[in-house]
Amino acid sequence: MRRVDVVVVGAGYAGLAAARRLSRAGLDVVVLEAGDRVGGRTQTERLASGGVVDLGGQWMAAAHTRFASLAEEYGAATFDAPSTGANLFLTHRARRAFTGDSLPVAPHVAAALGFALWRLDRQAASIDVERPWAAKDADRLDATTVDTWLRRNVPLKQARRILELLLGDELSVEAGSVSLLALLVATRTAGGVKAGLTAEAVARLFVDGATGPAEAIAAELNDPVQLQARVATIRHARDHLQVSGQFGTIEAHRAIVAVPPPLAARIDYDPPLSAARDQLTQRMPMGSVLKTFAVYDRPFWRDDGLSGQAINTAGAAPVTADVTRPGGPGVLCSLIPGRAAQRLADLPSNERRAAILASHVRAFGNRAAKPIDWREKFWADDEFCRGGYAAYFPPGVLTSVGDQLRRPIGRIHWAGTETATEWAGFVEGAIRSGERAADEIRAAAGDAARVT
């Protein structure tokens, strides 16, 4: 039987960042991945017409310093996400071009939006992201949905509809499903409302796709990542762990479980995990998102002075952005979160595509009707992610069992973007969470003796 220092469960950015750090510290690490690829909620696909699309996480904001550092270290080239030209704002009635951050809406709508975002920011500023349950009024904030907050604070329906769209895009689930306290935490871990909502607009993209650094980490590990190695059970023996699945059993001194909380719940732990930890994983479901890519021979919208970015409160594609690679074909990427994603996913693929393309035609004209290629991914279908971008907190969870999120149980440590205190829900958060879990293991002094 193989014996190692640490088993890492999951080869997303969290697991790989943990394995990298431990490996470099001289520990013997094995990474077990249930799927047949590394990268987790990033997934790069090569196009026949040249270039790539990122079916999962793709944007790296200026504040994503750990992600940027990995990119640099592994020589993964990035470029400024296309943003030249006018953005579009579409409603049932209107199609308006605009530049800058301010949507082209009537002054009273703009004021309502500004006031709501200012209030959110101000409330978020008082939250301690390490212990949000200790906030003043935490119980009340956590017993309220974001939808209730919007109805109360944004009486103007048009402004509310825009905020629902922007927040839905950020949370990957309807505002009515998420705790207000959780939104404040998310806002805070993303450096404020504006940073969170505009992260995509001022970000960089990876020339060869966002999984590049993940693959580079996997390639440098002493032990290759074991793919299609789904962990079924983790057993605490007297002085080590036994991690088992169809791949066999590996003994380890410690483990880092770096998969989304609802999937961590599907591992069989022996002895069973505490009630509180089990409840946490029962109560943190994944958001869901459909991501589509319409590929054109060239980014024709630029001829009209358009950036390719569109916010659409009336169509199938609420948020669209230009993710064209330098020299590659033109690519419009749309993000559809939550229930709308499920509804589109339930359609036959040609109807789903037609619905999104209709949004593109309305925004960018008839040339958008006939893409030369089409790629899409509904993340709730992914067997080993079961949603995206991240797990969210429904009301009442943070204040009941939120303190279980990062707390190790015996020799088991927890990573994953959901456990991050900076940029939770982003690749950046995943990397930071993995490094934090690795540090926990390295800090477990006397106990850190190698078992191999």
Added chain:
Amino acid sequence: MRRVDVVVVGAGYAGLAAARRLSRAGLDVVVLEAGDRVGGRTQTERLASGGVVDLGGQWMAAAHTRFASLAEEYGAATFDAPSTGANLFLTHRARRAFTGDSLPVAPHVAAALGFALWRLDRQAASIDVERPWAAKDADRLDATTVDTWLRRNVPLKQARRILELLLGDELSVEAGSVSLLALLVATRTAGGVKAGLTAEAVARLFVDGATGPAEAIAAELNDPVQLQARVATIRHARDHLQVSGQFGTIEAHRAIVAVPPPLAARIDYDPPLSAARDQLTQRMPMGSVLKTFAVYDRPFWRDDGLSGQAINTAGAAPVTADVTRPGGPGVLCSLIPGRAAQRLADLPSNERRAAILASHVRAFGNRAAKPIDWREKFWADDEFCRGGYAAYFPPGVLTSVGDQLRRPIGRIHWAGTETATEWAGFVEGAIRSGERAADEIRAAAGDAARVT
């Protein structure tokens, strides 16, 4: 390899009721139970001092006709839950005795309570429990927590505190965690607010415990229930299912999964379940409840003209009832739901017991301080239930994926009290759900050919 018509996963009342019905229809049925007992969320324990206590479900209300019918058929004797004498209502300041349904509160508090319950009832009356997402305003109702509803409709703090207590006792989780639409559905499946809230007061108890009929069903099945047979995978083969675990593999024409939704999620399905079904099980966590029993040589409180029922807005035991068996020792049963249960469970057992007994002493006097026996169960600790009474709907779930609750997937059918349209969350609902799932299989005509 064993081949049967139907595999039933879970030997709670849902699974057993299904197996019984299919078995009697001449089908070959195997019941697989992960734990070492039948009865699921009912669990009877015998006391050294005589009689029994029910650590789980125990009360059978007048409207629980299917449960009553099983009790009668299997000769499980029942008796009226003790209710003679005065009930108690305790607050920080006062201890008041009362009889009847109306709490001894100031008239304006009583009016606020009455109005709130009337409003709930009226709103619930318009809900179609088969399709709650089709209700007028369903989106808004489902995007609102019960806590938000209480704050809006019950401005009087004292009345709100009482309703939080009563609803918490009914839902086994804080009002801030549950969707208002879900509360309306629960209210409706329990025959209205009053029937739901007072079910315990006007119910019957089982002389020898509530698992009696479950054990009787298990004993009459052709195949004994396989205990400690945890199902790890369910695989759809071309014309049958393969149900596997450490017990081996059983081939079946169809399966009924009759375990709580978050535990159904922990089975590995091949091919994987649809995104929508997977999301449902991610998004339906279990409530949690601590149930305690203080056993005394006799029901001494009756000497003081007390019923043993107490509602306490200030102590560790919010709801207490007399569950003394005829001729048995005196037993006070307390129910502590949600976060309070977790907090008590985190205490050393002597401190937990002392906290509950302090509530009893305040209610029933010093004789309550020294029980001759003590039993308790924190249901979130139960490895194969992982909570109680039932899974609940956080906001946004019913209107997104609620339609997946009872919808079979291939040859797999779903049972469990959560899937019931009458008395969901009660044993009665479990039984009805199992019988409904059995009927689905019998109704699947042409396809119903036996495979054995």
